[in-house]
Amino acid sequence: MAEESYDAIVIGSGPGGAACATLLQKRGIRTLLIEKNDFTGGKMVSIEKDGYAYDLFPHGQVPMRGSAFEPIFAELGVSDDFQPALEPDDDREIIKIAYRKRGWDEYRIASQGQAMADPTPFFQLWDIDAEAQRKTVDFMAGLVAMTEAEIDGFDNVSMHEFLSGKDLPYELYSYLAFHANASLAEPIDLVSASEQIRIMRHMMLQGGGGQYKGGFGTLAKVMLREFEKNGGTLIRDNRVEKILVEDGGVTGVVSAKGSFRAPIVVSSAGLQPTVLKLVGEEHFDRSYVNYVKGLVPGWAFTSVRYFLEKPVMDVAMYVAYADESWIDMERYARMREGHIPEEVILFMVNHSFYDENAAPPGKQVLVSGTICSPDPEAKEIEGLWRVMDEQMQRFFPEIWAATERRDYSGPKDICTLTRDSVLPGQGGECVGLGQVVGQCGKLKPSVDAPIRGLYYAGADAGAAGMGTHQAAGSGAEVARLVVHECNRQRKMR
Ligand SMILES: Cc1cc2nc3c(=O)[nH]c(=O)nc-3n(C[C@H](O)[C@H](O)[C@H](O)COP(=O)(O)OP(=O)(O)OC[C@H]3O[C@@H](n4cnc5c(N)ncnc54)[C@H](O)[C@@H]3O)c2cc1C
Known part of the structure; x- marks a missing residue:
């Protein structure tokens, strides 16, 4: 294939790359999107097979109202295609929570609607007295009342x-430790407060627990349909092997299907894989390379469908x-030793x-998951699948x-x-570098790389919140910067 030229190349069609590429093309930037898989959507991919339609991994939308996808769909003129499969005011029984306190023989179960604003079901579930209830309400009200600046103060805590x-x-x-595991896929002593x-504020104020008709992957499909409709070029089944750099600026990519x-x-292949593999550390200052190598991967989920x-x-x-089942670093250390x-x-x-x-x-399809380390070589995964299966039988004997x-x-x-796994123990992350203490909020890696014309989009850089929400938010942020940069370059010509 001859070398084609574009205004911008985006690597990866997950929520970060899809959002960015689609907004760029809509704003008049000739964009090429390259995806290594023969399907789009990245980790939020939805599968249609044997009459079933489901997400490959268990996903829930937080926030329900005001997600980062909404302004993107609005700008594309396809708000009608944004179809959360749950209205924010849906008052059906949506979530069941099973909890076993230390000392109880059995789990007790509570039901709730989609948001966490009403703590009553939790108080019954936890079986706590009026004083403990008051302390819980005061704590939650304190979280809601915090200013953004106050929250930023806990990036490193x-x-x-x-x-x-x-x-x-x-x-x-115990609930917050579980919430860190289940919603953020992090141990409570690794997750940034x-x-x-x-995320808790999003759940309390804007709802949580949503999904989409056809699964989360529909969001990427709609964005990429609009991308192509607006003249963007999407090449699937094509791995980017190298990002080319000359005189301190990017000049293009080498991929399996040509240069x-x-x-x-814009790379959404992950910050560490982008720097250490696609660009190559020789193009960066040593201090930046050390910074990138020192970034801690978020954790993963094992899934059973x-x-x-x-x-x-x-x-x-x-x-x-x-009380005994959520993971912190100490419990994980025991698991890693084979327990x-x-x-x-x-x-x-x-x-x-x-x-x-x-x-x-x-018929029915269920997608279940539990937290695990992001290490692709982790030895405990098969053991976790066994325990997950046993527990599923406990909750659903049939x-x-x-x-x-x-x-x-x-x-x-x-x-x-x-x-790609480019460092020991890294590669299986659910939300990239997203939610680890010291790497969030104001301390989050910048979307703007220290090489002219190189940006990171997705859950590794920019934005905050649940994985898909923050990836789409990051993609939108990068699109804004890239348009600004393209306009600057055009003026200089
Ligand atoms: C088990 C699991 C459960 C999750 N649960 C939730 C949830 O409940 N709610 C939620 O909001 N989020 C959840 N997430 C997180 C969410 O899916 C991610 O945060 C989000 O998909 C990240 O988007 P991204 O664009 O940054 O990266 P990705 O989705 O990983 O997309 C990156 C894309 O880049 C492509 N790529 C990589 N390298 C190359 C290359 N060299 N050349 C070409 N293409 C390349 C990949 O194939 C991929 O398509 C979950 C994730 C997992 C795995």
Whole structure:
């Protein structure tokens, strides 16, 4: 293929790359989008197979109202295609929470609507007295009242540190440890308090627990349909092997299907893979390379997908945790030594609740997950799958007999699918570098790389919040900077 020229090249079609490329093309920047897989959507890919339609990984939308996708769809003129499969004021029973306190023999279950604004179901579930309830309400009200600047002040403080020394019921701490695992895919002593506070505020004030008709991947599909409609070029099944740099500025990329030239390259392949593999560390200052190597990957999820001959779950999401089952770094260290816990936290999504076409008539597809390390070589993954299966049978005794098929994935699959492993223990991250203490908010890596014309879009740089929301927000932020830069270059010509 001859060397074609573009105004900008975007690498990767997950929410970050898709949002960025689509906005650039809409704003008149001739854009080439290159995706290594033969499908689009990155980690938020949705699959259609054997009559089932589901997300490969368990996903939930936070926030329900005011997500980063909304202004993008509005700018594209396709707001009608933004179809959350749950209205913000939907008052059905949406989420079931199963909790086992230390000392209880069995899990107890509470139901709630989509948002967390009403703590009553939690108080009943936790079985706490009026004084503990008051402390919980005061704490949550304090989070809601915080200013953005106050939240920024906790970028470098883990949630565990943030809670330490506060006079709070243990049941609240245990829930927040579970929430860090299930919603942010981080241990409570690794997650940034600022990031977790932001996400909790989103859930309390703007709702959480949403999905989309056809799954999350629909969001990427709509954006990329508009991208191509507006004249953008999308090449799938094409891995970028090298980002070219001359005289301190990018000049294009080398890919499996040829070389392409552009003065701007936006990479959503991950900050570490971009710097250390696609560009090459020789093009950066040593201090920047050390900074990049020192960035800590976020954690991952193992997933099990259950294809069922008959429904076993009647709500949209089912989550389960016990005081002993959430993960912090100490518990993980024991797991790493080979002590697989008897229970794990579970996060389960029932696609059939959101979309009547998610499964053939009378059937159901569930996607479940639990937190694990991002290490593609982690040895504990098979043990975690076994425990997940056992727990699913505990909560849904009829599931085994109803199972047509199950399939399993872990950090190795996330890595193969989306993000190259360029450092030991890294590659399987759910949200990239996104939510780790010291790497969020004001301390988040900049979207603007120290090479002229190179930007990072996606969950590694810029923006905040849940994974897809922050990736799309980052893509939009990069698009704004790139348009500004292109206009500056045009004026100079
Ligand atoms: C198990 C799991 C559960 C999750 N749960 C949630 C949830 O409940 N809610 C939520 O909001 N988020 C969730 N997330 C996180 C969310 O999916 C990610 O944060 C988001 O997809 C990141 O978007 P991105 O654009 O940064 O990267 P990605 O989605 O990883 O996209 C990057 C793209 O770049 C492509 N690429 C990489 N290298 C190259 C190359 N060299 N050449 C060409 N293409 C390349 C990849 O193939 C991929 O398509 C979850 C993720 C996982 C894995």
